[in-house]
Amino acid sequence: MSKETGASPKDEDEIDLRELLGTLIDRKWWIIGITAVFFVASVAYALLATPIYQARSMVQVESKAPTIPGLPDLSSLGGGVTSTAATTEVALITSRTVIGGAVDTTRADVIVEPARFPLIGGFLARRFSPETPDQVASPWFGLSRYGWGGEHVEIVGLEVPSVLEGQPLTLRVGDDASRFSLLGPDDELLVEGTVGADAEGGGVRLQVAALRANPGTRFEVTKLRRLDVVAGYQQDVNASEQGRESGILQLAFEHPDPQFAEAFLQAVAAAYVRQNVERNSAEAGAQLEFVREQLPTVRLQVEAAQKAMNEYQTRANSVDITMQTQGLLQQEVAVETSIQQLRLQQAEMDRSFTREHPAYRALLKQIGELEARKAGFQKQVGQLPDTQQELLTLTRDLQVSNELYTGLLNQAQQLDVARAGTVGNVRIVDPAVVDTQRPVKPRKSLIVLIGTLLGGFLSVALVFLQKLLNPGIEDPAQIEELGLPVYAAIPLSQARDLLIMDRLRNRKGRVRRDPGFDKRQHLLAVNAPADLAIEAIRSLRTSLHFAMLEAKNNILAISGPRPAVGKTFVSANLAAVIAQAGQRVLVIDADMRKGTLHKVLGVPHAQGLSDVLGGKLDVAAAIRPADGVENMHYMVRGDIPPNPSELLMHPRFGQLLETLSAQYDLVIVDTPPILAVTDAAVIARHAGSSLLVTRFGVNQPKEILLTKKRFEQNGVQVKGVIFNAVEKRATGYYSYGYYEYKADKA
Numbered sequence: 001m002s003k004e005t006g007a008s009p010k011d012e013d014e015i016d017l018r019e020l021l022g023t024l025i026d027r028k029w030w031i032i033g034i035t036a037v038f039f040v041a042s043v044a045y046a047l048l049a050t051p052i053y054q055a056r057s058m059v060q061v062e063s064k065a066p067t068i069p070g071l072p073d074l075s076s077l078g079g080g081v082t083s084t085a086a087t088t089e090v091a092l093i094t095s096r097t098v099i100g101g102a103v104d105t106t107r108a109d110v111i112v113e114p115a116r117f118p119l120i121g122g123f124l125a126r127r128f129s130p131e132t133p134d135q136v137a138s139p140w141f142g143l144s145r146y147g148w149g150g151e152h153v154e155i156v157g158l159e160v161p162s163v164l165e166g167q168p169l170t171l172r173v174g175d176d177a178s179r180f181s182l183l184g185p186d187d188e189l190l191v192e193g194t195v196g197a198d199a200e201g202g203g204v205r206l207q208v209a210a211l212r213a214n215p216g217t218r219f220e221v222t223k224l225r226r227l228d229v230v231a232g233y234q235q236d237v238n239a240s241e242q243g244r245e246s247g248i249l250q251l252a253f254e255h256p257d258p259q260f261a262e263a264f265l266q267a268v269a270a271a272y273v274r275q276n277v278e279r280n281s282a283e284a285g286a287q288l289e290f291v292r293e294q295l296p297t298v299r300l301q302v303e304a305a306q307k308a309m310n311e312y313q314t315r316a317n318s319v320d321i322t323m324q325t326q327g328l329l330q331q332e333v334a335v336e337t338s339i340q341q342l343r344l345q346q347a348e349m350d351r352s353f354t355r356e357h358p359a360y361r362a363l364l365k366q367i368g369e370l371e372a373r374k375a376g377f378q379k380q381v382g383q384l385p386d387t388q389q390e391l392l393t394l395t396r397d398l399q400v401s402n403e404l405y406t407g408l409l410n411q412a413q414q415l416d417v418a419r420a421g422t423v424g425n426v427r428i429v430d431p432a433v434v435d436t437q438r439p440v441k442p443r444k445s446l447i448v449l450i451g452t453l454l455g456g457f458l459s460v461a462l463v464f465l466q467k468l469l470n471p472g473i474e475d476p477a478q479i480e481e482l483g484l485p486v487y488a489a490i491p492l493s494q495a496r497d498l499l500i501m502d503r504l505r506n507r508k509g510r511v512r513r514d515p516g517f518d519k520r521q522h523l524l525a526v527n528a529p530a531d532l533a534i535e536a537i538r539s540l541r542t543s544l545h546f547a548m549l550e551a552k553n554n555i556l557a558i559s560g561p562r563p564a565v566g567k568t569f570v571s572a573n574l575a576a577v578i579a580q581a582g583q584r585v586l587v588i589d590a591d592m593r594k595g596t597l598h599k600v601l602g603v604p605h606a607q608g609l610s611d612v613l614g615g616k617l618d619v620a621a622a623i624r625p626a627d628g629v630e631n632m633h634y635m636v637r638g639d640i641p642p643n644p645s646e647l648l649m650h651p652r653f654g655q656l657l658e659t660l661s662a663q664y665d666l667v668i669v670d671t672p673p674i675l676a677v678t679d680a681a682v683i684a685r686h687a688g689s690s691l692l693v694t695r696f697g698v699n700q701p702k703e704i705l706l707t708k709k710r711f712e713q714n715g716v717q718v719k720g721v722i723f724n725a726v727e728k729r730a731t732g733y734y735s736y737g738y739y740e741y742k743a744d745k746a
Contacts, residue, residue: 023467024460026729031459038455039448046447048123051439053258055265057251058242058430059272061089086241089249089426093239093272100230101271106264109229110158111222112171114147114213125149136214144216153219157198157207160223164204171219173211182206182221237268248429254441258434265432276426295408301401337403339370472697473704476723479694482704487547487691488540489723490570493533495524521602524569525576526628537570537577540722544574544689547719551688553661558691558722559671559680561707563594565695566724571670572600572634579632583665586623588635590683591672592644595637601626608638612656613647619656633664648682657686674710675703681714690718696726 024031092098103109116122117140128137128149137149153171160169169190170183181192182204193199195211213219236255242248251269255261346363353360473479476486521527525534548554558574560567568589575587588609589597598605603624611617612635626632641647660667669687671680684690690711694704704721711718 022729023463027463031456031463034459034462035452035455039452042448042451046442046444048119049442050122050256052254052256052441053261053434053436054252054254054440055261055432055434057265057269057428057432059249059251059269060427060429061247061249062425086249090239093249093251093268094234094237096230096234097275098268098271099233099237100226102264102267103226103229103233105267106260108233108264109224109226110155111224112153112155113220114151115145115218115220117143117146121146121148134212136212139214144214145218147213147217151213151217152210153208154210155206155221156209157205158223159205161203165223165225167222169221171221173213173215173217175215177211177213177215180208180211258436262432262434269428269432273426273428298401298404298408339367341404342367342370471700473694473699473701474697474729478701479704479721479723482701484692484704484708484718485720486723487543487720488536489726490536491532492696492725492727493524493531495528495531521627522600523572523576523629525573525580534573534577537573540574541577541581548689553688554665555657555661555667555669555687556689556691557669557671557684557687558693559684560673560693561675561699561703562673563676565693565698567693568596568600568670570693570722570724571668572597575632575668576629578666579629582631584631585666585668586633586635586660586664587668587670589637590669590679592637592641593672595670597634597670598636601634603636605636606639608636610638610641610647613650613652614641619659645677645679645682648679654686674707681711681716684711684716685714690716691720691722692718693722693724695724
């Protein structure tokens with residue numbers, strides 16, 4: 001029974017919750033930092049944002065009296081098809097007539113705002129507490145052009161040419177606080193004047209009733225088109241019914257200035273009541289005119305009926321109506337009266353509705369029903385004696401005419417009173433009021449909460465996005481799944497030398513110049529021999545001892561897929577720990593383009609490999625001993641040649657390696673990255689062993705596979721991988737596990 005040692009690859013569609021949680025824990029400080037930034041920003045916004053205050057008012061809409069006596073209102077004839085009274089009143093409240101009246105009353109088409117210091121000016125002005133009612137805050141930092149609190153301007157009249165409508169003008173207070181000047185959009189002088197007097201000039205007419213500000217303070221004055229202002233406030237005024245069919249309307253209006261919000265909403269309510277009174281008066285006047293037109297006709301009907309009755313009584317000698325006839329008379333009079341009233345209503349509706357209107361059709365239906373009842377009564381009347389029939393008809397006509405005439409007279413009096421009256425069916429229940437202690441916006445606690453949650457959400461999303469866009473290998477098992485053994489996993493060192501190197505390294509892998517950096521040795525094996533990274537390299541030394549037993553020579557080529565993976569760090573420190581074990585080691589910087597071995601050793605890069613291969617320098621002169629490490633020698637890159645690949649492909653390079661191989665126990669060659677240039681493949685063909693350095697979280701699986709394939713295409717077999725700069729992760733691996741193990745201080 002065989003035991004499977006290889007790790008099975010993960011299903012790409014599988015979601016590893018443990019890995020996701022570990023990713024969040026590993027980036028916890030990044031998440032906390034971004035969330036803290038959003039928290040601070042939301043707190044700053046909540047404190048600096050201009051507060052918005054809400055004015056509230058309540059009005060009551062009462063039911064209207066019927067237009068014609070004895071009839072219901074027209075809305076009941078529509079069968080529920082027309083809009084409700086509340087919807088109609090809400091539309092009236094937000095109409096141009098009502099809102100426009102409020103705009104004219106409050107002069108809302110003129111916007112006046114003091115200039116504030118950017119960002120914090122409004123906050124400081126709101127925090128200013130005057131000791132006297134007319135006190136103005138002193139300028140901060142000597143900036144008198146800004147308002148710092150307590151400023152006030154009341155403009156009672158402003159007329160500008162059409163080209164200046166909507167353009168911000170500047171009102172500048174003079175040295176004498178009672179004088180001012182108005183500047184145009186380009187700071188050109190338009191008009192000068194004093195408080196309380198009309199000022200004209202440049203097509204502008206301005207009257208300032210009150211002015212309170214420091215000399216030199218500037219205000220932004222804008223004259224808006226009335227239609228635009230009215231349209232804007234139509235959207236801002238909110239009206240809604242409190243409860244179904246209650247007739248109570250709640251009005252609300254929001255604005256940064258609480259005094260203006262209260263005054264404007266009160267003006268809206270007053271304009272609404274005023275137009276309601278005017279509307280009711282106009283309706284009453286129209287109905288009164290109609291009623292007065294009908295009175296002469298109905299009066300003639302009464303006189304004709306009275307005359308006919310008198311003639312009949314004279315001729316018939318006062319015949320009495322029987323009980324049966326009396327009952328039919330009462331019913332027929334009621335029906336006929338209703339029909340006559342509906343006919344009057346129809347005549348009035350002809351002036352306002354078409355015959356297809358639902359209310360008009362409902363009225364015709366009622367008339368038809370009453371006519372049918374009337375026809376039934378007439379059949380019963382036809383069975384009575386002739387004298388009773390004639391008496392009933394005359395009596396009915398007289399009573400119907402009298403009732404209709406009396407009703408029209410009463411209605412005329414009521415309509416005359418309503419037309420002349422000043423009371424409508426709308427009244428203000430609660431005047432407009434603003435709670436200045438509790439602005440409705442911004443809701444500070446909610447903003448801070450949402451801002452903090454948004455920061456947390458975005459930071460987590462950025463962590464996952466970064467993980468998705470940069471799926472670098474973070475587990476050595478992923479490398480082994482690619483068919484490459486991991487010889488060592490080197491933890492990320494926190495030593496100062498490496499941190500400096502990391503900070504100075506740019507995206508392309510080149511180390512930027514740092515004053516004093518080239519003058520010191522930065523071998524971690526010498527400066528911090530107990531570092532966990534050096535312990536991992538010692539483990540690599542042991543693994544290489546057995547791995548190179550069957551190699552064709554003692555030359556080790558170390559390469560990588562891309563720059564900045566740590567090839568030079570591994571090469572130099574591996575050479576140091578092997579030399580410390582008593583073996584003679586030579587490390588060669590074969591990256592003649594961007595090699596950095598001289599940076600690590602703190603020596604110049606001149607007189608190195610390129611000079612030897614170019615025939616400018618003897619081999620013995622290019623090899624130098626490393627300071628502080630016995631048995632370790634090095635050869636830097638030399639001056640950058642124009643043709644590095646051609647120098648490496650020259651037979652002189654192979655002869656050089658054969659010569660050095662015989663002089664040392666181990667020759668380590670630091671090569672350029674294989675995916676950048678072909679130099680690494682040329683060098684690796686001369687080496688008995690080749691190792692690949694990959695960096696934690698940087699190199700991707702496809703990148704490593706391509707690197708392996710590139711070497712194999714050149715006839716080079718990569719023995720294994722060195723996993724460099726491994727960071728501790730919350731998922732539990734520190735690569736294969738390296739723990740600090742050193743003696744305690746005595």
